Amino acid sequence: xxxxxxxxxxxxxxxxxxxxxxxxxxxxxxxxxxxxxxxxxxxxxxxxxxxxxxxxxxxxxxxxxxxxxxxxxxxxxxxxxxxxxxxxxxxxxxxxxxxxxxxxxxxxxxxxxxxxxxxxxxxxxxxxxxxxxxxxxxxxxxxxxxxxxxxxxxxxxxxxxxxxxxxxxxxxxxxxxxxxxxxxxxxxxxxxxxxxxxxxxxxxxxxxxxxxxxxxxxxxxxxxxxxxxxxxxxxxxxxxxxxxxxxxxxxxxxxxxxxxxxxxxxxxxxxxxxxxxxxxxxxxxxxxxxxxxxxxxxxxxxxxxxxxxxxxxxxxxxxxxxxxxxxxxxxxxxxxxxxxxxxxxxxxxxxxxxxxxxxxxxxxxxxxxxxxxxxxxxxxxxxxxxx
Numbered sequence: 001x002x003x004x005x006x007x008x009x010x011x012x013x014x015x016x017x018x019x020x021x022x023x024x025x026x027x028x029x030x031x032x033x034x035x036x037x038x039x040x041x042x043x044x045x046x047x048x049x050x051x052x053x054x055x056x057x058x059x060x061x062x063x064x065x066x067x068x069x070x071x072x073x074x075x076x077x078x079x080x081x082x083x084x085x086x087x088x089x090x091x092x093x094x095x096x097x098x099x100x101x102x103x104x105x106x107x108x109x110x111x112x113x114x115x116x117x118x119x120x121x122x123x124x125x126x127x128x129x130x131x132x133x134x135x136x137x138x139x140x141x142x143x144x145x146x147x148x149x150x151x152x153x154x155x156x157x158x159x160x161x162x163x164x165x166x167x168x169x170x171x172x173x174x175x176x177x178x179x180x181x182x183x184x185x186x187x188x189x190x191x192x193x194x195x196x197x198x199x200x201x202x203x204x205x206x207x208x209x210x211x212x213x214x215x216x217x218x219x220x221x222x223x224x225x226x227x228x229x230x231x232x233x234x235x236x237x238x239x240x241x242x243x244x245x246x247x248x249x250x251x252x253x254x255x256x257x258x259x260x261x262x263x264x265x266x267x268x269x270x271x272x273x274x275x276x277x278x279x280x281x282x283x284x285x286x287x288x289x290x291x292x293x294x295x296x297x298x299x300x301x302x303x304x305x306x307x308x309x310x311x312x313x314x315x316x317x318x319x320x321x322x323x324x325x326x327x328x329x330x331x332x333x334x335x336x337x338x339x340x341x342x343x344x345x346x347x348x349x350x351x352x353x354x355x356x357x358x359x360x361x362x363x364x365x366x367x368x369x370x371x372x373x374x375x376x377x378x379x380x381x382x383x384x385x386x387x
Contacts (some may be wrong), residue, residue, distance in 0.1 A: 002015070002148075003343075005041075009046055009074070010046045010074065010078050011191065012046075012048060012212070013046035013047055013049075013050060013339055014046070014049070014050050014339075015163065016339045016343070017050040017339060017341065017342070017346070018385050019343045019344065019347045019378070019381060019382050020050045020051060020054050020174055020343055020346055020350070020382065021050075022055040022385070023040075023054055023350050024053065024057040024058075025057075027054060027055075027057045027058035027059075027158055027242055027354075027381055028057050028058075028349075030058070031058055031059040032058045032059070032354040032358070033055060033059045033060035033353070033354075033357055034058075034059035034082045035059065036059070036060055036061070036110040036111060036132075036357060037060065037061040037062070037063060037107065037109040037110050037111070037227050038055055038060045038061070038062050038063070038109055038110070038111045038112070038113055038134075038353065039063050039104045039105065039107060039109030039110075039111070039112050039113070039119055039134075040052060040055075040062055040063065040064035040065070040104070040112075040113045040114075041065055041067065041101060041104060041113070041114055041115050041116070041118055041119050041135065042064070042066070042067065042068075042113065042115045043063075043066060043070040043071070043099075043115070043329055044065075044066035044067075044070070044071040044072060044079070044086070044335065044346060045071075045072045045075050045329065045334070046074075046075055046078075047336065047337075047339060047342040047343075048075070048235070048346070049075050049078055049079055050341075050343075050346065051329075051342075051349060051350065052064055052079060052084055053079075054083060054104070054346070054350050055071075055350060055353065056082070056083075056084060056129050056348075057115075057189045058354070059142075060111075060329065061085075062084050063083065063085045063087065063107045063109060064079065064084060064085065064086050064104070065086065065087045065088075065097075065101060065102050065103070065104050066088065066090070066091075066100075067095045067097075067115055067116070067280075068091070068094060068282065068325065068384055069091070069092040069093060069282065069322070069323070069325040069329075069330060069338075069349065069385060070091075070325070070330070070334070071089060071090040071091070072090065072285045072334075073090055074302040075088060075091075076089050076324070079261045081274055081353035083221065087100050087103045087104055088100035088103075089187065089203045091246075092325070093144065093197035093322070096152060098177065099360075101118050101119060101122060102122065105113070105121060105122035105123065105126070106117055107297045108128040108130060108131075109131070110130050110131065110132050110263070110357075111132055111134045111353055111356060111357060112131065112133075112134035112135070112137065113134055113135050113198055113349060114134060114136045114137065114141055115136075115137040115138055115141065115280070116137075116140050116141045116144070116280055116281060117136060117140070117141035117142075117144035117145045118141075119134075119137075120134070120136070120141075120145055120148075120156065121144065121148075121367040123152075124148060124152065124360065125149055128253040130155060132154070132155070132311070132356055132357065132360065133154040133156055133157075133356045133365075133366075134154075134155075134156060134157075134353065134356060135156065135157050135158070135214065135233075135349055135352045135356070136139055136156055136158050136159065136367070137159050137345075138159075138160050138256075139158075139161075139201070139256045139279045140256045140279065140281055140282075140318075141158075141280075141295070142158045142160060142161065142367060143256060145151050145367050146200040146367050147351070148367075149363075149366045149367050152366050152367070152371045153362075153363040153366060154363065154366060155356050155361035155362065155363075155365035155366060155369070156358065156365070156366050156367050156368075156370065157352040157355070157365065157368065157369070157370050157371070158367060158369055158370070159352065161368075161369035161370065161371060162348055162369060162370040162374075162375055163375060164344055164345070164348060164375055164378060164379060165344075165345050165370075166202040167202065167338075168311055168341045168344045168345065168370065169337055169341040169342065169344070169345045170202035170203045170206065171202045171203070171206040172204050172206055172284070172338075173198060173206070173210070173309075173321065173341030173342070174202075174203040174206050174207065174278060174328070174337060174338035174343060175203070175206025175207045175208075175210040175252070175338075176206070176337075176338060177204070177210055177211055177328035177335070177336060177337045177338065178207050178210070178252060178254070178270070178276070178278045178328050179210040179211060179214065180328070180335070181321070181327040181328045181330075181331065181334075182211075182250065182252075182274075182276060182321075182327070183320075184331060184332065184333070185276070185305065185306070185307060185318070185322070185327065185331050185332075186274060186307075186319075186321075188254050190211055190214040190215060190216040190250075191214070191216070192217065192251040192289075193211075193216045193217065193250055194217050194219065194247050194249045195211045195216040195218045195219070195249050195250045195251075195252065196216065196218070196219045196220075196221060196247070196248035196250070196252070197211070197218060197219070197220050197221070197236075197252050197254065197283070198243065198251065198252065198253045198254065198255050198260050198278075198349050199221075199253065199254040199255035199256070199260075200222040200227045200228065200230065200231045200259075201255075201256075202279060203218065203253070203254040204222070204254045204255075205234070205254050206229075206233070207348045208220055208234075208236055208276065209253055209255075211250075211252075211307050212235075212236070214251075217237070217249070218237065219236060219237040219241075219247070219296070220236045220237070220238055220244075220245045220286040221238075221240065221241050221244045235344075242268055243333050244340060245265055245268040245269065246262075246268045246270065246385070247270070248270060248273055248275045249256060249270065249272070249273060250273065250276070251273060251274070252276050252277075252278060253275075253276075253277045253278065253279055253284035253285055254277075254278040254279055255258065255279060255284060255286075256279050256280065258278075258281070258283040258284065258286075259283070259284075259286055261275060261282040261284070261285045261286065261288045261371045262283065262286045262289050262290070263286065263290055263293040264292070266295055266296075267283075269316065269318050270318075271316040271317060271318075272313075272316075272317060272318065272319070272356070273318045273322065274318070274321065275318060275319065275324075276320075276321040276327040277321075277324050277325065277326060277327060278326060278328065279326070280300065280326065280329060282323065282324045282325040282326075283324075285320065285324040286324075286325070287288040287308075287323055287324040289387055290310060290320070291310070295312050295313050295314070296310050296311070296312060296313075297311050297312065297313050298311040299309075299311070304332065305331065305332060306321065306322050306330055306331040306332065307319055307320070307321055307331075307348065308320045310325065310341075330340065343382075344347055344378065344382055345381075347378050347381070348370055348374065348375070348378055351369075351374045351378060352370050352374060355374060357372065359374060360378075
């Protein structure tokens with residue numbers, strides 16, 4: 001991407017984040033983060049640049065790093081030009097990423113904006129006294145932090161547990177962006193394809209609906225029988241797990257859990273099946289375990305397309321997109337979730353951090369959903385912009 005096209009894309013995204021722009025304008029007057037530092041770990045791409053600039057508009061000194069395999073160099077350069085401290089750059093190396101996270105925690109920020117629980121876990125390992133609390137973006141992070149509430153004992157508001165985040169981003173936007181990622185990676189149709197979706201939370205519901213609306217035959221697998229019943233009543237096939245794997249032309253994981261697909265599943269995979277992950281961490285599909293299996297005789301990698309084709313000793317092949325990382329933020333020209341959905345979600349982030357910064361929240365607000373009054377205020381502001 002040229003400098004001109006990069007800046008044009010960033011400007012387009014920034015101009016499309018209307019709710020964040022209105023929030024930033026307010027923050028320039030109210031300065032809710034004056035004198036405070038905010039440590040940020042998040043996918044660094046154009047939409048998150050708009051969020052970080054909104055926090056800076058509120059007086060914050062922001063120290064940010066990206067997430068594994070999703071940081072975009074153009075966004076890092078743009079933020080640095082705005083005077084934002086960005087640690088590290090694009091990397092798929094977990095050791096490099098861990099060092100970047102250590103460096104952010106080493107700044108001892110007053111607030112944390114976390115995406116997967118990594119920064120809060122570093123706080124627990126080596127606490128610093130000025131931390132007021134912060135936010136956690138994801139279900140994956142909430143699952144890691146919830147058992148540690150007693151040790152954290154700080155206000156941590158979970159953005160993903162907001163109903164707005166659940167329906168606007170997880171159901172609608174993740175479904176759309178993973179469907180777009182499938183088309184972008186493969187240039188293959190969905191018509192008549194058998195697609196198996198692992199997980200039927202909000203993200204899984206969106207993924208299943210988007211593929212079904214594109215004339216795929218969708219099956220759903222979920223460990224919860226009540227959720228599986230919901231998928232059945234929504235019109236999706238709900239075969240037993242092994243049959244769902246065996247019949248699939250495409251498998252999408254959106255569970256938030258590790259080891260959804262492993263080397264043990266190799267005997268079940270249909271020749272030519274495509275595997276893709278939509279969960280935050282690259283652990284739902286055990287890419288390393290698949291590669292190490294003795295029945296894998298060769299792996300052809302297309303760096304430009306970010307597709308790996310695994311050949312098995314019985315002649316079958318299967319394809320892994322984006323090395324098992326979040327497919328909507330991997331591969332050629334990744335765009336992630338829609339601008340409007342992230343405008344809503346990131347305004348929830350900004351308002352939640354504003355609430356923590358004001359004080360008054362204690363240990364009872366540790367790893368809990370966004371307060372309902374913030375949800376209502378953000379929803380009303382968004383509707384006013386679009387009426």
